[in-house]
Amino acid sequence: MKLLQIDSSARSHPHGEVIRRDLSTTTFPQITDDWNATYLEDAKLTPAQRSYLSTSNALIEELEAAETVVIGAPMYNFSIPSSLKAWIDQTVRLGKTIGYGPNGPHGLLTKKKVVVITSRGGDYEKGTPREAFDFQEPYLRHILGFIGLTDVTFIHAEKQAREEAAVSFAGAAERIGGVVIDQNQQVAL
Ligand SMILES: Cc1cc2nc3c(=O)[nH]c(=O)nc-3n(C[C@H](O)[C@H](O)[C@H](O)COP(=O)(O)O)c2cc1C
DSSP, X not given: OOOOOOOOOXXXXXXXXXXXXXXXXXXXXXXXXXXXXXXXXXXXXXXXXXXXXXXXXXXXXXXXXXXXXXXXXXXXXXXOOHHHHHHHHHHOOBTTTEEEETTEEEEOOOSOEEEEEEEOSSOOOTTSTTGGGOOSHHHHHXXXXXXXXXXXXXXXXXXXXSTTHHHHHHHHHHHHHHHHHHHHXXXXX
C-alpha cells in the first residue's frame, strides 16, 4: 500500500515532526541476562554491553523527545502483539523511564499525551460478555502509567471480524477526529 498524506490546513504545524516506528519491520533484541547491564554505570559498560543497550537507548530517546505518542495496537490473543511487547521491554527501564525512591517506583516520562488506537475482532466494550477478557487496554494503561504516561486516550475499533466492522471502524475514525480537534483547541488556548 502506498500512502500519500496531504495537509492543507492553514493551522497545520509546518515545523512539526512526525517520527514513525513500524514494529512489524523491526526486530528488537530479546531481554536476556545482558539486560543486567542497565544497572551499571555508563562508563563501566563493555563495548558488547553498550551495543546491546543501544536499541533501548535509541527508543527511549525517541520517546523522551515526543510530546504526543500515537500507538496503533491490534488485539492479539486478548492482549497486544509481541512486537509491541518487545518495544515495551526495551523502553521500561530503571534510571531512564522509571525512578526508584523511598515510596517505590515512579514514572519519569511526564507531560506527554498518548493516544492508543486499537482494533479487535470481537467486542470488548463495557457491559459486553467479553469485557473481562480485554487484557489489552488494562495492560497498556498500567505499563504506560508505570513510566509516567498517565494522559492516555484509547480509541477502539471493535467488531472487526463481524458484520458491523465498517460501522464500528467509522465510529473509531470519528473519535480520532475528536481527539485531533481537542489537541488543536489546547494548542490554541
Ligand atoms: C494472531 C491474532 C490473534 C488475534 N486475537 C484476537 C483476540 O484475542 N480477540 C479479538 O477480538 N480479535 C483477535 N484477533 C483479530 C484482530 O484483533 C483484528 O482482526 C484486528 O482488526 C486486526 O487489526 P489490524 O487489521 O490493524 O492488523 C486476532 C488476530 C490475529 C492475527
